[in-house]
Amino acid sequence: MKALDLLSSLVVKGRYAIIVIVVLAFLLASYNTQNIQMNQGYETYFSKDYKEYQQYTLFSKKFGGGVASIFVFIKGDDVVNYETFDFALKLGREISKVDGIGRVKSPAHTVVNVLGYLPADENKLKEIAYEYGAFYIPKKSLMLMEFEVTADESQYNRIAKEVEERIAELNPPPGVTVEATGNPMIRYQIEESIGQSMRVMGGVAVLLMVITLVVVFRGVVEHKKYLLLPLLVSILTATLAFGLMPLLGIPLTEVTNAIAPILIGLSIEYAAQFMGRYEEERRKGLSVVEASVISIKSVGLALSLAMITTVIGFLSMVFSGVPALGWFGIVSAIGLVIAYLLSITLLPAIMLTTDRSERKRREEEGVPLTERLLDTASLLSARHYKIVLLATLIITSASYFGYSKVPLQTDFMKYVPQDLPAMRKFNELQSLVGSQDRIIAVFQIDSFDPDTIKEFEELASYVLNSEQNIIDYSSLGKILKMQFGSIPETSYELEKELARIGDDRVSSYLSGSSYAIYFTVAPMDWLEFRDLYERVTREIKFYGSDSPFFLTGDVVLKMFVADIIVNGQNKMTLASFALVFMLLLFVYRSPRKAIVPIIPITVVILVNGGLMYVLGYSRTLVTASLNSLTIGLGIDFSIHVMERYFEERRRGLSPERAVEITITNIGKPILTSGLTMAGGFAAMLASPFPIMSDFGVVSLMAILLSLLAALTVVPAFLVFTDNLNKTEKVKSGEEA
Known part of the structure; x- marks a missing residue:
């Protein structure tokens, strides 16, 4: 004081x-x-000393093109023709000039690689294209081009911008449209959306604050x-x-x-x-x-x-x-x-x-709706506190089931605006070519020769046959067998055939003393994937390879993000509860005063989790912070109610009367602050980012529940404990 x-x-x-x-x-x-700088991606999700993130970063630096690709959609009535393929070759040459772009893959490039030229005979062109490049022609009206990105994430925005510029510079054949997608393109468009999202949410928040203040605070x-x-x-x-x-x-x-x-x-x-x-x-x-x-x-x-x-x-x-x-x-x-x-x-x-100016005492001109609601809350809490506490216990118990069943969302692509051009194309790409999730096994090798490749081919086949959720794999050995019929027997022959494949392609699998195998996995949730990850680790060890290895890739990092969400939420919640309780105990020197504000917040956390489950919301990186956020925000209301209650009790008022005076005098400021606070979170509903709009909804629910709990559960519990103390004192007096 x-x-x-x-x-x-x-x-x-x-x-x-x-x-x-x-x-x-x-x-x-x-x-x-x-x-202010902008940033996004895995480096904002993982600390730099996180082992699995370090492994992913190491892999990115060593292998580059295995990490990300830019996909270009070339659409028309029938794109399998000389003119469109010639355009694809020109586009490939232009985009290849961008620093950080590696190998280019497309049916046009495949035809040239097989024949050595692009045939004018379209029948021959179609035959070769569908035989060797069918993956990149999912239908006759669509051709896909894949550009491997060899640069790290910090270069993605520059690369995406240059790719967009080079696509715009070339004129496609009549009736043909060209659009790009892939992780770098999505990141580039996300960064542009972040600033726009912040401006929209800020403007909506201000508007909601004005409305709330005019409606509620004017009294x-x-x-x-x-x-x-x-x-x-x-x-x-x-x-x-x-x-x-x-x-x-x-x-x-x-x-x-x-x-x-x-x-x-x-x-x-x-x-x-x-x-x-x-x-x-x-x-x-x-x-x-x-x-x-x-x-x-x-x-x-x-x-x-x-x-x-x-x-x-x-x-x-x-x-x-x-x-x-x-x-x-x-x-x-x-x-x-x-x-x-x-x-x-x-x-x-x-x-x-x-x-x-001077203030005037208010004259009674009818009771506003907000005051009638506050009067009802005070009467209910003070005179029917047992009913309030019993109802709270029943609702909380029922909500616990839902709280424990809220699912996790670890697909980062679901966090971002789904109407971004690159995002729409990415979803279309997934529907066309299926799962692109890959577990990447990176091995440390002492030497590289035909025997090494054969050993890893046998290991890859063993893992593929052992796990039904692994649907395919890609390796240097597999490429050699597909392109030349077999793996060379001598190191000299191996060097010659690797030279024919090309350094940019080989570098996706071999970098210095590291060798990579890419296992494509079926779509699954993070718990199923965690089991698969552990089984693949055991399978590789069981096979008996002497080479040290680690597993990485986007889908692996997503699994660890899920672990972070679960473990992080538990750590944040426990830390918040412990620190807040110790603070209140230090200030009030009373366990009762320290525990009172925590009880309604615990109720709010469980009830809000139950509502999330019923309404179909998932836990994300952001909503994982909701418990600690609720503790920090919601406890404010409880403290204000408790402080004023004790102030009125020190004046000699009964518990029931103290509640009525408390709610009447500070109910409206609390209601104002609660509604304006809710308005700030409600502004996130205007965000184009699903992760933010969902957070806005669940936070809004938490704030409104905290407000309700502060005006009902807190005073009811205060009256209950005061009456309990009174009863105990009476009993001890009678016994004496």
Whole structure:
């Protein structure tokens, strides 16, 4: 309390300095937001010391083209003709000039490789094309071209942009269209969507905040010129937080682009709580200075606890092990600290500077709907607390089943906007050619000769025949057998045939002392794949190869992301609960006061999980943070209710009356902050990213449930424990 006394004194004396400092900080932050970098992909999901990610990175550097490809769709009425094939060859030459593009595969290139030229006789062209390149002609109206990408992920955007430019420079034959897809193209288009998504969500969040403040908060502030002050705080908060991102080295990703609407929604809570208490004190006839000082002191403790617990919830995301979630948590936590400081410094400074009018006591002009709802909540919680607690227990128990059954979504392609041109083509590609998921076995070899290739061919065949979920494999030995009929017997012959295959193709399988085999796997969920991954590891060891090896590939990393989601969620949840409980216990020195805010949040987490299961939502990288986020956000409401309840009890009011006064006086600010907070998350529904829009829905449910629990379960539990203590005291008195 001494700190709050000192702060209130500083605010009264330094009101003008505070305003000037905030304005300067806002201008600097606005300028610095131009330096925010964008990032995406596996490096935002895995820490650099994660072993499996290191193996994937090592494989990417060594083999390059085995990691990603760009697919070009050439469509027309009938593309298997000389003119279209000649265009494909020209397109291949142009795109091959892009630094980072390796081998080109297409039916046109296959025909040239077989015959040495492109035949003008279209019957002969069709015969060779369908015999040797049928995979790249899934139907006569479509030809596929595959360009292997040899550069690492950091070059994908540049490569994709250059590929688009070179496609645009060439004029296809009449009636023929050309479009590109593949991981680099998708990443490039995703990055463009991230900035657009953030602007859309930010705009929607501001609009929802304005609507909520006008509808709900107008009953709290008497002078409408102050109606949007909480929104000012939230916009300042978001800008200052984003301005710090470049200084902290935090990029904008699919996850961190949601920070703006979230901060806009969360920041209003602190401002709404201060403004609610300030207006309450002014209506009592107190001066601006008195009302400001009392508001800072009375709301300051609750706001401090609410801020710290929410910060703990966000910072617990660091325990997830996912860099993108850690960045999200850090920037959000910093933003909340900024919002807290602005609410108890800038807002009173503005009021001290501009508020010159008197407040009038409200005259009864009918009871608004919100007040009737709050009165109902207070009566229900105070007088029928046993029914409230029993109903809560039943609902929570039923929800636990659903919470434990919520599925996981580890397909990153489902996280991104499905209407991106490259994404639509990617989905079409999958429907045409089937599964492209591959487990890549990378072996360390001491020497490379025909015997080595034969040994690995036998191993690959053994694994293929042992596992029904492995549908094919690709290896250097298999290419040699397909192209030349057999594997050479001597090293001299091997070198000659590898030269005929081409270095760019060989490098996909052989790099220095590393040899790769690509196993194509059937589509399956992550649990089934984890079993397959473990079985393949055992099969290779059982076969008896002496070469050290590891398994990698996109689908392998997706499996480890699923593990991170599950384990990370558990770590974040336990860390949040433990840290929040210890904080409350330290502050209140009372197990009862420490446990009260945690009970409704536990209920909310389980009930929200049950709703996710019923409504068909999945856990993703982002929704994995929902538990710790709910603990951090939802506990705010409970703390505000509990603080005011104990304040009224210290005045001598009965538990029932204390609940009624508490809900009546702070219910509307809590309702305002809860609805504005919900509005911030609801703004994510406007995001084109499914991962963000789904997160918006489940977060919205969690906030509304937290709000409901704070206004019903918390007061009911407080009355229950107070009456229980009273009964125990009476019994102990009788026994004495």
